[in-house]
Amino acid sequence: MSILQFQPFSSAVNVSFWYELGKLKLDRFKLAEEPIPINGYYTTGIHSGIPSFINLERDAFFTPFTPPPRSYMVQGTLFNTNTLETFKGLPKPKLFSDLAEKIWEDIKSGAAVQDPSLLNRFLLLTFADLKSYKYYYMFGFPALSFEDAIVSEGNPVPLSEEFTPEELASFRLPGIDQLPQYFLVKRDESRKVVLGHISEWESFTKDNKSVMLGFADSSGLDSNPGWSLRNVLALLSAKWKVTGELAVICYKEGRSSASNNASPSVSGPHGSIIKVKLPEKFLDINGDCPKVVGWERDSAQKIAPRYVDLGSTMDPNKLAISSVDLNLKLMRWRILPDLDLDKVANTKCLLIGAGTLGCNVARCLLSWGVRTITFVDCTKVSFSNPVRQTLYEFKDCLDGGRPKAIAAAGKLKEIFPAVNSEGHHIFIPMPGHQVTPSEVSTVQETVNKLDSLIQSHDAVFLLTDSRESRWLPTVLCTAQNKLVINAALGFDTYLVMRHGSSDQTVKPRLGCYFCNDVVVPQDSLKDRTLDQQCTVTRPGLSFLASSLAVELMTSVLQHPMVLFDFIFLSFLLYSLSQFLPSPKYEQTLFLHWRKNKLRFSHSYSFPSFLLLFDTIFSQLNF
């Protein structure tokens, strides 16, 4: 003989419930804090390791509520508060006992006798923080308890020892493929099984046959019946003054494939019969509501509010971040497991030039997950720009045109809110161009500004539209030993390269854009015709060059030594020299490291073809 212990209910809230609560609060409830009726459901016990869940889903708020097949509806009351303080300050014991009072009233009035599902109710207190998508909640399932404990006698007896499979199958109501929540069972004179409703208790027990009480048992354990048994025992005790021994059928549906080991499905109902002994002192139906227990406890058996943080799945900003990251992480899964994405994402990129190359480089950097992108440009958006320069729109050209650096930085934030983008409207001083005495201090300031920008970034892209404008940034970057990627466009030719490091100990040193050229930077913009001044290029070229520039950078970053290497392909010259309709050549581009640690290869096959000059400056000392 031992005290009968019931398995408590646990809450299982579906994410759709939280969505719906948030939506209803915004659209319907607003600031109202009245109680809201909701519905959940439970099934019979599945597995000894699984708690008895009461499931709440989106349709909890809908009427009429239809529980899924083979599950039982539970009515509940929701109190949703407007602030965390109100949530913490809710009179929890009172709300709980109020709900218990309702059950007690239904027992007294007989309503629960006619409809025993009224015995099962739950209380849910919530606070929904809709800005951060955090939900605080507490769940309680009131059970009326006796002063003296109910005890169980002997061991549970499997149902199959008392009933044949056909008899067990007959428990299900004809036409409804489901067992009633509570039922009575006895055998008549001819040993035939007779079923009855709870309300028939008196007529069932009149001829003193041993009547068994049956119920749909939510517990997966054999010796601990489900919580829903408590209130029906209270009902029997109060209404019909039932005391002493009582056999209880703890009925569970077929387990099927629910267990985790591949055990064959147990089809058909099963369960056990336990013998309980109700206390001699029955509940006084004319008295006050008995003591009530049933707040949900955590694994440390403490009663405390819980909370769930759904920000990562519901906050659009967070969703943007996690989706972009997911896309990149999938690369690591099978294709490139050694890819260091964090290194790329944390590289702060400075883009000198926010024109065609700048816009496309920026977009490509965003796709790689780079989080800090800064633009430097001295011009404004003009009407010919938006078609090629992918961060600008027609409205940016109006009223004289917005400064490009500012417009570009703003647009990046619209594309991906979590990016850290800034624009600086700066005119780069160029060799070969005169500086008048009155301009000296401004130029000095600009140089300092440029210097500090370069210092605060890790990679610098030189994307301007003239040769000489690249000179000063090149010098500053070399002085600070920063990674420089240089891209330039001709009409049908383009250049993408990286500058070598300025560490004197590394030999041989790779050169820069100017080292590898034969002409000194000078004023190339004066006395030129219009088509020589503007960058006139085949439109598709800028997309090619900017993509390669970014891929070059991310490849370089994968190498452990980054800037330091001997044999490295740093100079690539592409020329689109012929335009043939048939794919005559297939060209391959390799960016490979000395020890072939990372092969980053692309294959192009175009109707026209690219002639690649794959120059290796390995043993040359520049």
Place this chain on the structure above:
Amino acid sequence: MSLTWVEFCEQALHFEKVSAYLNDSWCWIASSGGSNNTSSELRKGFGYLAKKMVITNDTISTEPQKSTTESVIEESDPASASQLPNHNSVLFEVHILYSISYQVPVVYFNVFHPNGKPFQLDEIQKVVKEGVIITQCEHPILNVPFWSVHPCETKVFMAEIFTSGLEKSNYLVSWLSLVLTSISFPISSVLLSAAMRK
């Protein structure tokens, strides 16, 4: 080796019947666009097989429920058994849809903690078997994020299975047994063998 929409519906409904007979909870859900029963009335692609189940598994342990420090006073009740820890239980939901472009079945699934929080990529990677390519995409009918095993290889591996002279009416069952094991969703062998047609 592919499957037509009509064949898919027919095999799915058969599977649902067998499942109900064995007390399993697979059900066929047809979305708006036709009646439930005949595939000819259902709009192509707008029906799927679904199953939800609670799994407790030590390898899928989630973090224990976070509670705030405040507590409510209730005397300990000798008649209450200890609340079972629910951080090992997860809700696993599987939907079997038909991919119109690949003409094969495709599996969409989601795993949730009991407090409603869906599994993130790193947790999902622990659930599915190694080497299985999954992606997160929108459920074609419900339009909410679901994880999915990409159907590009399905025709290939199904063709291998069907070279051994298996009947095409068992396409869905064979496919299910392979795919569900690859995402570690338990399926009863009794159900699978009962659903096979001689």
